[in-house]
Amino acid sequence: QGTRVGFYLTSCPRAESIVQSTVRTHFQSNPKIAPGILRMHFHDCFVQGCDGSILIDGAGTEKTAPPNLLLRGYEVIDDAKRQLEQACPGVVSCADILALAARDSVVLSNGPGWPVPTGRRDGRVSLASDTANLPGFRDSVDLQKQKFAAKGLNTQDLVALVGGHTIGTVACQFAQYRMYNFNSSVTVDPSISPSFLSQFQSLCPANGDASKRVALDTGSENRFDNSFFGNLQSGRGILESDQMLWTDPSTRTLVQRFLGIRGLLGLTFSVEFARSMVKMSSIGVKTGTDGEIRKVCSAVN
Ligand code: HEM
Numbered sequence: 001q002g003t004r005v006g007f008y009l010t011s012c013p014r015a016e017s018i019v020q021s022t023v024r025t026h027f028q029s030n031p032k033i034a035p036g037i038l039r040m041h042f043h044d045c046f047v048q049g050c051d052g053s054i055l056i057d058g059a060g061t062e063k064t065a066p067p068n069l070l071l072r073g074y075e076v077i078d079d080a081k082r083q084l085e086q087a088c089p090g091v092v093s094c095a096d097i098l099a100l101a102a103r104d105s106v107v108l109s110n111g112p113g114w115p116v117p118t119g120r121r122d123g124r125v126s127l128a129s130d131t132a133n134l135p136g137f138r139d140s141v142d143l144q145k146q147k148f149a150a151k152g153l154n155t156q157d158l159v160a161l162v163g164g165h166t167i168g169t170v171a172c173q174f175a176q177y178r179m180y181n182f183n184s185s186v187t188v189d190p191s192i193s194p195s196f197l198s199q200f201q202s203l204c205p206a207n208g209d210a211s212k213r214v215a216l217d218t219g220s221e222n223r224f225d226n227s228f229f230g231n232l233q234s235g236r237g238i239l240e241s242d243q244m245l246w247t248d249p250s251t252r253t254l255v256q257r258f259l260g261i262r263g264l265l266g267l268t269f270s271v272e273f274a275r276s277m278v279k280m281s282s283i284g285v286k287t288g289t290d291g292e293i294r295k296v297c298s299a300v301n
C-alpha cells in the first residue's frame with residue numbers, strides 16, 4: 001500500500017530510535033502516556049486514515065470532539081517531532097511518529113513489539129464532525145463489527161484490538177450508568193457479575209466524581225496481558241461495549257480462544273494483537289505525493 005518497514009533507513013536512520021527514546025523518557029515520568037498514545041493512534045486511524053489528523057490544534061478540529069477530549073500524550077508526539085526536525089528536517093511524518101510511538105508504548109507495557117511499516121504522510125484535514133463514526137461505549141457488537149468492517153477490519157481484529165483495553169483507564173462517567181441507571185427496565189446491567197458489583201460500586205460510587213479514573217482491566221491496568229479477556233469471562237468488564245464481547249456468542253468464542261479454553265483452536269493475544277495493529281495502522285494511509293510532512297505536528301504547513 002506504499003508503506004514499508006524501514007522507510008527512513010537512509011533518509012533518517014535514527015528516526016525510530018529517536019521516537020523510542022522519547023516515548024521511554026516520558027513513560028518513565030508518567031506511565032499513563034502509554035495507554036494514551038495507543039488510543040490516540042486508534043482514533044487517528046479511524047478518522048481520515050492514519051494521517052496524524054488527530055494531532056492538529058484549532059477550533060473545530062478532531063481534538064475538540066467529545067470522543068477525543070480525554071486523549072493524552074500529545075506532548076510526547078510533539079517532543080519527538082521537535083527532535084526529528086533537528087536530526088532530519090522535513091522527513092519524518094507525524095502520522096508515522098504516532099504509529100511508532102503506539103508500538104513503543106505497548107512494548108513499554110510488557111506487550112509485544114512488531115515491525116511498523118512507515119512512509120505515511122500527514123493529512124491536511126481535521127474536522128470534529130468526522131469523529132461521529134468512532135465506536136461508542138454503548139455500541140452493540142453488531143455495530144462495533146460494522147464500524148470495524150468499514151475500515152477493513154474483521155471480527156477477530158475487533159476482539160484483538162479492543163484487547164488494547166488491557167492497559168489504561170476510563171472515567172467513571174462512561175461506566176457508572178451500568179450500576180445506577182442502566183435502562184428503563186433494570187437499574188443494574190445484568191452482564192455485571194453479582195460478585196463484582198460491590199467492588200465496581202466502590203470504584204465508581206453513586207453520585208461520585210464522574211471524572212475519577214478506574215482501570216479498564218481491573219487488577220492489571222499497567223500490564224499488557226491476557227487478564228482483560230479473563231475479566232470479560234467473569235463479568236468484570238468495565239465498559240458496556242467490552243462486556244458485550246462476552247455476552248454475544250459470535251465474539252465470545254474469540255475471547256475464549258484468546259483465553260486458550262480447552263477444545264478451541266487457541267489464539268495468542270500478543271501475536272494477534274500485533275498482527276491486527278499492523279492492519280489498523282495501514283487504514284487509509286497517504287503515501288507518495290499525497291498529503292505533506294508537517295513541520296510541527298499540531299498544525300498543517
Ligand atoms: C469498540 C471499540 C472501542 C470503544 C467503544 C472504546 C472506548 C473507550 C473508552 C470509552 C475509553 C475511556 C476513555 C476515557 O475515559 O479517557 C477507552 C480507553 C482506551 N481505549 Fe478504547 N475503545 C475501543 C477500542 C479501542 C482500540 C481498538 C484500542 C487500541 C488498539 C483502544 C485503546 C484504548 C486505551 C489504551 C484506552 C485507555 C486510555 C487511557 O488510559 O488514557 N480502544 N476506550
Ligand SMILES: [Ca+2]
Nearest residue numbers: 044047049053
Ligand atoms: Ca486520521
Ligand SMILES: [Ca+2]
Nearest residue numbers: 166217220223
Ligand atoms: Ca492488563
